[in-house]
Amino acid sequence: MNAPNAELAEILSGLKQPAKMISPKYFYDERGSQLFDAITHLPEYYPTETEFGIMHDNIDELADLVGPQASLIEYGSGSSRKTRVLLEHLHDLAVYVPVDISEDHLVTTARKVRSEFPGLEVLPVVADFTRPFALPEPAIMPRRNIVYFPGSTIGNFTHDDAQELLRVMHLEAGEDGAMLIGVDLQKNPEIIERAYNDSKGITAQFNLNMLTHLNREFGFDFDESAFSHSAKYDEREGRMVIELVSDRDQVVTNGDESIDVANGEAILTEYSHKYTLEGFAGMAEAAGFELAKVWMDEERLFSVQYCTRV
Numbered sequence: 001m002n003a004p005n006a007e008l009a010e011i012l013s014g015l016k017q018p019a020k021m022i023s024p025k026y027f028y029d030e031r032g033s034q035l036f037d038a039i040t041h042l043p044e045y046y047p048t049e050t051e052f053g054i055m056h057d058n059i060d061e062l063a064d065l066v067g068p069q070a071s072l073i074e075y076g077s078g079s080s081r082k083t084r085v086l087l088e089h090l091h092d093l094a095v096y097v098p099v100d101i102s103e104d105h106l107v108t109t110a111r112k113v114r115s116e117f118p119g120l121e122v123l124p125v126v127a128d129f130t131r132p133f134a135l136p137e138p139a140i141m142p143r144r145n146i147v148y149f150p151g152s153t154i155g156n157f158t159h160d161d162a163q164e165l166l167r168v169m170h171l172e173a174g175e176d177g178a179m180l181i182g183v184d185l186q187k188n189p190e191i192i193e194r195a196y197n198d199s200k201g202i203t204a205q206f207n208l209n210m211l212t213h214l215n216r217e218f219g220f221d222f223d224e225s226a227f228s229h230s231a232k233y234d235e236r237e238g239r240m241v242i243e244l245v246s247d248r249d250q251v252v253t254n255g256d257e258s259i260d261v262a263n264g265e266a267i268l269t270e271y272s273h274k275y276t277l278e279g280f281a282g283m284a285e286a287a288g289f290e291l292a293k294v295w296m297d298e299e300r301l302f303s304v305q306y307c308t309r310v
Protein backbone atom coordinates (compact mmCIF):
# COMPACT_ATOMS: atom_id res chain seq x y z
CA MET A 1 0.00 0.00 0.00
CA ASN A 2 0.99 3.64 -0.42
CA ALA A 3 2.14 5.85 2.40
CA PRO A 4 -0.91 7.56 3.97
CA ASN A 5 0.87 10.89 3.28
CA ALA A 6 0.67 10.36 -0.48
CA GLU A 7 -3.02 9.53 -0.13
CA LEU A 8 -3.67 12.59 2.07
CA ALA A 9 -1.91 14.79 -0.51
CA GLU A 10 -4.11 13.26 -3.23
CA ILE A 11 -7.31 13.93 -1.24
CA LEU A 12 -6.31 17.52 -0.38
CA SER A 13 -5.39 18.21 -3.98
CA GLY A 14 -8.86 17.01 -5.12
CA LEU A 15 -10.56 19.22 -2.53
CA LYS A 16 -8.58 22.27 -3.66
CA GLN A 17 -9.71 22.01 -7.29
CA PRO A 18 -12.31 24.54 -8.47
CA ALA A 19 -14.67 21.53 -8.89
CA LYS A 20 -14.03 19.52 -5.72
CA MET A 21 -13.60 15.76 -6.01
CA ILE A 22 -12.53 12.74 -3.93
CA SER A 23 -11.65 9.37 -5.50
CA PRO A 24 -14.33 6.66 -5.08
CA LYS A 25 -11.67 4.32 -3.72
CA TYR A 26 -12.16 6.14 -0.37
CA PHE A 27 -15.69 4.70 -0.07
CA TYR A 28 -14.24 1.40 1.00
CA ASP A 29 -13.38 1.17 4.66
CA GLU A 30 -14.95 -1.82 6.50
CA ARG A 31 -18.33 -0.04 6.83
CA GLY A 32 -18.17 1.14 3.21
CA SER A 33 -17.60 -2.44 2.02
CA GLN A 34 -20.56 -3.62 4.14
CA LEU A 35 -22.77 -0.83 2.78
CA PHE A 36 -21.76 -1.75 -0.76
CA ASP A 37 -22.76 -5.34 0.00
CA ALA A 38 -26.14 -4.07 1.19
CA ILE A 39 -26.49 -2.09 -2.08
CA THR A 40 -25.96 -5.26 -4.11
CA HIS A 41 -29.04 -6.78 -2.40
CA LEU A 42 -31.33 -3.79 -3.09
CA PRO A 43 -34.16 -4.37 -5.57
CA GLU A 44 -33.32 -1.10 -7.39
CA TYR A 45 -29.62 -1.98 -7.86
CA TYR A 46 -29.96 -4.20 -10.97
CA PRO A 47 -26.22 -4.69 -11.87
CA THR A 48 -25.31 -7.39 -9.32
CA GLU A 49 -28.24 -9.76 -9.81
CA THR A 50 -28.16 -9.26 -13.59
CA GLU A 51 -24.43 -10.03 -13.80
CA PHE A 52 -24.92 -12.99 -11.49
CA GLY A 53 -27.64 -14.36 -13.82
CA ILE A 54 -25.45 -13.91 -16.90
CA MET A 55 -22.58 -15.78 -15.22
CA HIS A 56 -24.89 -18.57 -14.12
CA ASP A 57 -26.50 -19.02 -17.52
CA ASN A 58 -23.19 -19.17 -19.42
CA ILE A 59 -20.76 -20.71 -16.97
CA ASP A 60 -20.13 -23.93 -18.91
CA GLU A 61 -19.18 -22.07 -22.09
CA LEU A 62 -17.07 -19.69 -20.04
CA ALA A 63 -15.25 -22.53 -18.27
CA ASP A 64 -14.43 -24.12 -21.62
CA LEU A 65 -13.04 -20.84 -22.98
CA VAL A 66 -10.83 -20.39 -19.91
CA GLY A 67 -9.58 -23.97 -19.94
CA PRO A 68 -7.74 -25.85 -17.16
CA GLN A 69 -5.21 -24.67 -14.56
CA ALA A 70 -5.72 -20.93 -14.94
CA SER A 71 -4.80 -18.30 -12.39
CA LEU A 72 -7.82 -16.10 -11.57
CA ILE A 73 -6.74 -12.56 -10.64
CA GLU A 74 -9.70 -10.46 -9.49
CA TYR A 75 -9.55 -6.67 -9.34
CA GLY A 76 -11.79 -5.11 -6.65
CA SER A 77 -12.98 -8.47 -5.36
CA GLY A 78 -15.17 -7.15 -2.51
CA SER A 79 -17.14 -10.10 -1.11
CA SER A 80 -16.23 -12.34 -4.10
CA ARG A 81 -19.93 -13.20 -4.44
CA LYS A 82 -20.07 -13.68 -8.21
CA THR A 83 -16.58 -15.20 -8.16
CA ARG A 84 -17.91 -18.30 -6.43
CA VAL A 85 -19.66 -19.30 -9.67
CA LEU A 86 -16.22 -19.28 -11.32
CA LEU A 87 -14.49 -21.03 -8.43
CA GLU A 88 -17.09 -23.81 -8.59
CA HIS A 89 -16.96 -24.32 -12.35
CA LEU A 90 -13.55 -23.39 -13.76
CA HIS A 91 -11.57 -26.54 -14.54
CA ASP A 92 -8.84 -27.35 -12.04
CA LEU A 93 -8.13 -23.71 -11.10
CA ALA A 94 -4.43 -23.18 -10.14
CA VAL A 95 -4.84 -20.18 -7.83
CA TYR A 96 -7.27 -17.39 -6.90
CA VAL A 97 -5.76 -13.93 -6.31
CA PRO A 98 -8.36 -11.42 -5.01
CA VAL A 99 -7.00 -7.83 -5.07
CA ASP A 100 -8.74 -5.14 -3.03
CA ILE A 101 -8.00 -1.90 -1.19
CA SER A 102 -10.40 -2.70 1.68
CA GLU A 103 -8.06 -4.74 3.86
CA ASP A 104 -10.26 -6.15 6.66
CA HIS A 105 -13.00 -7.06 4.23
CA LEU A 106 -10.52 -8.76 1.90
CA VAL A 107 -8.96 -10.80 4.71
CA THR A 108 -12.38 -11.94 5.99
CA THR A 109 -13.55 -12.83 2.48
CA ALA A 110 -10.34 -14.74 1.68
CA ARG A 111 -10.78 -16.77 4.89
CA LYS A 112 -14.35 -17.67 3.90
CA VAL A 113 -13.35 -18.63 0.35
CA ARG A 114 -10.55 -20.87 1.71
CA SER A 115 -12.99 -22.70 3.96
CA GLU A 116 -15.50 -23.13 1.13
CA PHE A 117 -12.85 -24.31 -1.38
CA PRO A 118 -10.29 -26.20 0.77
CA GLY A 119 -8.25 -27.50 -2.19
CA LEU A 120 -7.78 -24.06 -3.75
CA GLU A 121 -4.79 -21.80 -3.15
CA VAL A 122 -6.12 -18.31 -2.26
CA LEU A 123 -3.54 -15.50 -2.23
CA PRO A 124 -5.19 -12.16 -1.33
CA VAL A 125 -3.37 -8.92 -2.20
CA VAL A 126 -4.17 -5.66 -0.38
CA ALA A 127 -3.41 -3.00 -2.97
CA ASP A 128 -4.64 0.04 -4.84
CA PHE A 129 -4.84 -1.48 -8.30
CA THR A 130 -4.44 1.93 -9.97
CA ARG A 131 -0.81 1.88 -8.82
CA PRO A 132 1.85 -0.79 -9.51
CA PHE A 133 1.66 -3.79 -7.18
CA ALA A 134 3.38 -7.18 -7.04
CA LEU A 135 1.48 -10.39 -7.71
CA PRO A 136 2.21 -13.35 -5.39
CA GLU A 137 3.95 -16.53 -6.57
CA PRO A 138 1.52 -19.47 -6.64
CA ALA A 139 2.58 -22.98 -5.59
CA ILE A 140 1.30 -24.43 -8.88
CA MET A 141 2.50 -22.80 -12.08
CA PRO A 142 -0.68 -21.63 -13.89
CA ARG A 143 -1.13 -22.27 -17.60
CA ARG A 144 -2.57 -18.79 -18.19
CA ASN A 145 -3.79 -15.70 -16.34
CA ILE A 146 -7.40 -14.63 -16.34
CA VAL A 147 -7.83 -11.05 -15.16
CA TYR A 148 -11.36 -10.80 -13.74
CA PHE A 149 -12.92 -7.35 -13.22
CA PRO A 150 -16.62 -7.77 -12.39
CA GLY A 151 -19.33 -5.40 -11.17
CA SER A 152 -18.68 -2.71 -13.81
CA THR A 153 -16.11 -1.17 -11.46
CA ILE A 154 -14.41 -0.11 -14.73
CA GLY A 155 -17.31 2.39 -14.98
CA ASN A 156 -16.00 4.25 -11.92
CA PHE A 157 -13.02 5.46 -13.96
CA THR A 158 -12.95 8.30 -16.49
CA HIS A 159 -12.45 7.10 -20.07
CA ASP A 160 -8.74 8.00 -19.96
CA ASP A 161 -8.15 6.25 -16.63
CA ALA A 162 -10.21 3.22 -17.72
CA GLN A 163 -8.14 2.99 -20.89
CA GLU A 164 -4.94 3.07 -18.86
CA LEU A 165 -6.25 0.41 -16.45
CA LEU A 166 -7.18 -1.87 -19.36
CA ARG A 167 -3.60 -1.52 -20.66
CA VAL A 168 -2.26 -2.57 -17.24
CA MET A 169 -4.64 -5.55 -17.23
CA HIS A 170 -3.45 -6.47 -20.70
CA LEU A 171 0.12 -6.59 -19.35
CA GLU A 172 -1.01 -8.49 -16.24
CA ALA A 173 -2.82 -11.09 -18.36
CA GLY A 174 0.50 -11.93 -20.01
CA GLU A 175 0.99 -14.07 -23.07
CA ASP A 176 -2.02 -16.26 -23.80
CA GLY A 177 -3.96 -14.55 -20.99
CA ALA A 178 -7.48 -13.12 -21.09
CA MET A 179 -9.73 -10.61 -19.37
CA LEU A 180 -13.24 -11.30 -18.10
CA ILE A 181 -15.02 -8.05 -17.34
CA GLY A 182 -18.50 -6.93 -16.25
CA VAL A 183 -19.66 -3.81 -18.10
CA ASP A 184 -22.92 -1.99 -17.36
CA LEU A 185 -24.80 -0.82 -20.46
CA GLN A 186 -26.59 2.39 -21.47
CA LYS A 187 -30.36 2.08 -21.06
CA ASN A 188 -33.46 3.98 -19.95
CA PRO A 189 -32.03 6.66 -17.60
CA GLU A 190 -34.88 6.11 -15.10
CA ILE A 191 -33.70 2.55 -14.42
CA ILE A 192 -30.14 3.80 -13.92
CA GLU A 193 -31.04 6.74 -11.66
CA ARG A 194 -33.28 4.55 -9.48
CA ALA A 195 -30.33 2.21 -8.83
CA TYR A 196 -28.40 5.05 -7.19
CA ASN A 197 -31.35 6.64 -5.34
CA ASP A 198 -32.76 3.65 -3.47
CA SER A 199 -35.81 4.01 -1.28
CA LYS A 200 -34.02 2.76 1.86
CA GLY A 201 -31.30 5.40 1.53
CA ILE A 202 -28.45 2.86 1.65
CA THR A 203 -26.64 4.48 -1.29
CA ALA A 204 -26.86 7.84 0.52
CA GLN A 205 -25.27 6.23 3.61
CA PHE A 206 -22.56 4.67 1.41
CA ASN A 207 -21.78 8.08 -0.12
CA LEU A 208 -21.77 9.93 3.23
CA ASN A 209 -19.67 7.24 4.93
CA MET A 210 -16.73 8.39 2.80
CA LEU A 211 -16.53 11.49 5.01
CA THR A 212 -16.45 9.43 8.23
CA HIS A 213 -13.71 7.30 6.65
CA LEU A 214 -11.65 10.40 5.77
CA ASN A 215 -12.12 11.83 9.29
CA ARG A 216 -10.92 8.63 10.98
CA GLU A 217 -8.15 7.62 8.60
CA PHE A 218 -6.78 10.98 7.46
CA GLY A 219 -7.69 13.46 10.21
CA PHE A 220 -10.38 15.57 8.53
CA ASP A 221 -13.31 17.05 10.46
CA PHE A 222 -16.15 16.69 7.95
CA ASP A 223 -19.63 16.98 9.49
CA GLU A 224 -21.49 14.09 7.81
CA SER A 225 -24.84 15.63 8.83
CA ALA A 226 -24.08 18.81 6.85
CA PHE A 227 -23.92 17.09 3.44
CA SER A 228 -26.58 15.43 1.25
CA HIS A 229 -26.37 12.60 -1.25
CA SER A 230 -26.99 13.47 -4.91
CA ALA A 231 -27.00 11.02 -7.85
CA LYS A 232 -28.00 12.10 -11.35
CA TYR A 233 -27.60 10.55 -14.79
CA ASP A 234 -25.78 12.68 -17.37
CA GLU A 235 -27.21 11.33 -20.61
CA ARG A 236 -24.76 13.19 -22.85
CA GLU A 237 -21.73 11.66 -21.09
CA GLY A 238 -23.46 8.34 -20.41
CA ARG A 239 -22.65 8.34 -16.72
CA MET A 240 -24.06 8.66 -13.23
CA VAL A 241 -22.63 11.62 -11.35
CA ILE A 242 -22.58 10.98 -7.62
CA GLU A 243 -21.88 13.88 -5.30
CA LEU A 244 -22.03 15.12 -1.73
CA VAL A 245 -23.71 18.52 -1.64
CA SER A 246 -23.02 20.91 1.21
CA ASP A 247 -26.13 21.95 3.17
CA ARG A 248 -24.51 25.19 4.39
CA ASP A 249 -21.40 27.36 4.15
CA GLN A 250 -18.74 25.49 6.10
CA VAL A 251 -15.00 25.10 6.62
CA VAL A 252 -13.39 21.65 6.69
CA THR A 253 -9.96 21.42 8.30
CA ASN A 254 -7.04 19.02 8.35
CA GLY A 255 -4.08 20.13 10.48
CA ASP A 256 -3.03 23.50 9.07
CA GLU A 257 -5.14 23.09 5.96
CA SER A 258 -8.63 24.53 5.65
CA ILE A 259 -11.11 24.13 2.83
CA ASP A 260 -14.11 26.41 2.33
CA VAL A 261 -17.24 24.67 1.14
CA ALA A 262 -20.14 26.89 0.09
CA ASN A 263 -23.82 26.20 0.65
CA GLY A 264 -24.98 24.07 -2.31
CA GLU A 265 -21.42 23.30 -3.47
CA ALA A 266 -20.86 19.71 -4.61
CA ILE A 267 -17.96 17.34 -4.00
CA LEU A 268 -17.81 14.71 -6.77
CA THR A 269 -17.32 11.29 -5.16
CA GLU A 270 -17.97 8.96 -8.09
CA TYR A 271 -18.78 8.58 -11.77
CA SER A 272 -20.42 5.39 -12.89
CA HIS A 273 -20.08 5.21 -16.67
CA LYS A 274 -22.53 3.15 -18.69
CA TYR A 275 -21.22 1.88 -22.01
CA THR A 276 -22.52 0.93 -25.41
CA LEU A 277 -21.17 -2.38 -26.73
CA GLU A 278 -19.31 -0.51 -29.49
CA GLY A 279 -17.90 2.07 -27.09
CA PHE A 280 -16.43 -0.55 -24.78
CA ALA A 281 -15.15 -2.71 -27.65
CA GLY A 282 -13.20 0.31 -28.94
CA MET A 283 -11.52 0.78 -25.57
CA ALA A 284 -10.70 -2.93 -25.17
CA GLU A 285 -9.21 -3.01 -28.66
CA ALA A 286 -7.13 0.10 -28.03
CA ALA A 287 -5.69 -1.69 -24.98
CA GLY A 288 -4.66 -4.69 -27.10
CA PHE A 289 -7.64 -6.98 -26.45
CA GLU A 290 -9.89 -8.73 -28.91
CA LEU A 291 -13.50 -9.24 -27.91
CA ALA A 292 -13.95 -13.00 -28.09
CA LYS A 293 -17.44 -13.28 -26.53
CA VAL A 294 -20.10 -11.03 -25.01
CA TRP A 295 -22.95 -12.39 -22.91
CA MET A 296 -25.97 -10.29 -21.90
CA ASP A 297 -29.28 -10.70 -20.10
CA GLU A 298 -32.48 -10.67 -22.18
CA GLU A 299 -33.17 -7.00 -21.46
CA ARG A 300 -29.59 -6.04 -22.36
CA LEU A 301 -29.09 -4.26 -19.06
CA PHE A 302 -25.59 -5.59 -18.41
CA SER A 303 -22.79 -7.41 -20.23
CA VAL A 304 -20.05 -9.86 -19.32
CA GLN A 305 -17.23 -9.72 -21.84
CA TYR A 306 -14.43 -12.19 -22.47
CA CYS A 307 -11.45 -10.58 -24.19
CA THR A 308 -8.30 -12.32 -25.37
CA ARG A 309 -4.95 -10.70 -26.13
CA VAL A 310 -4.42 -9.81 -29.75
Ligand code: SAH
Pocket: 024, 025, 028, 033, 036, 040, 048, 075, 076, 077, 078, 079, 080, 082, 099, 100, 101, 102, 127, 128, 129, 130, 150, 151, 152, 153
Ligand atom coordinates in the same frame (compact mmCIF):
# COMPACT_ATOMS: atom_id res chain seq x y z
N1 SAH B 1 -16.37 -7.00 -7.44
C1 SAH B 1 -17.42 -6.82 -6.48
C2 SAH B 1 -17.24 -5.52 -5.68
C3 SAH B 1 -17.41 -4.25 -6.47
S1 SAH B 1 -17.30 -2.83 -5.42
C4 SAH B 1 -18.75 -6.85 -7.16
O1 SAH B 1 -18.78 -6.94 -8.37
O2 SAH B 1 -19.78 -6.79 -6.48
C5 SAH B 1 -15.72 -2.23 -5.86
C6 SAH B 1 -14.63 -2.98 -5.13
O3 SAH B 1 -13.38 -2.50 -5.62
C7 SAH B 1 -14.63 -2.75 -3.63
O4 SAH B 1 -14.45 -3.96 -2.98
C8 SAH B 1 -13.47 -1.79 -3.39
O5 SAH B 1 -12.87 -1.96 -2.13
C9 SAH B 1 -12.54 -2.14 -4.54
N2 SAH B 1 -11.76 -1.00 -5.03
C10 SAH B 1 -12.22 0.20 -5.46
N3 SAH B 1 -11.20 0.96 -5.89
C11 SAH B 1 -10.06 0.21 -5.71
C12 SAH B 1 -8.69 0.44 -5.98
N4 SAH B 1 -8.28 1.60 -6.50
N5 SAH B 1 -7.80 -0.53 -5.71
C13 SAH B 1 -8.22 -1.73 -5.17
N6 SAH B 1 -9.52 -2.00 -4.90
C14 SAH B 1 -10.42 -1.04 -5.17
Ligand code: AVI
Pocket: 039, 047, 151, 152, 153, 154, 155, 156, 195, 196, 203, 206, 270, 271, 272
Ligand atom coordinates in the same frame (compact mmCIF):
# COMPACT_ATOMS: atom_id res chain seq x y z
C1 AVI C 1 -18.51 -0.50 -7.54
N1 AVI C 1 -19.27 0.24 -8.52
C2 AVI C 1 -19.32 -0.45 -9.81
C3 AVI C 1 -20.59 0.69 -8.06
C4 AVI C 1 -21.34 1.40 -9.21
O1 AVI C 1 -22.49 1.03 -9.46
O2 AVI C 1 -20.77 2.28 -9.85
C5 AVI C 1 -20.46 1.59 -6.86
C6 AVI C 1 -21.75 2.19 -6.42
N2 AVI C 1 -21.92 3.46 -6.11
C7 AVI C 1 -23.16 3.65 -5.72
N3 AVI C 1 -23.82 2.50 -5.80
C8 AVI C 1 -22.95 1.56 -6.22
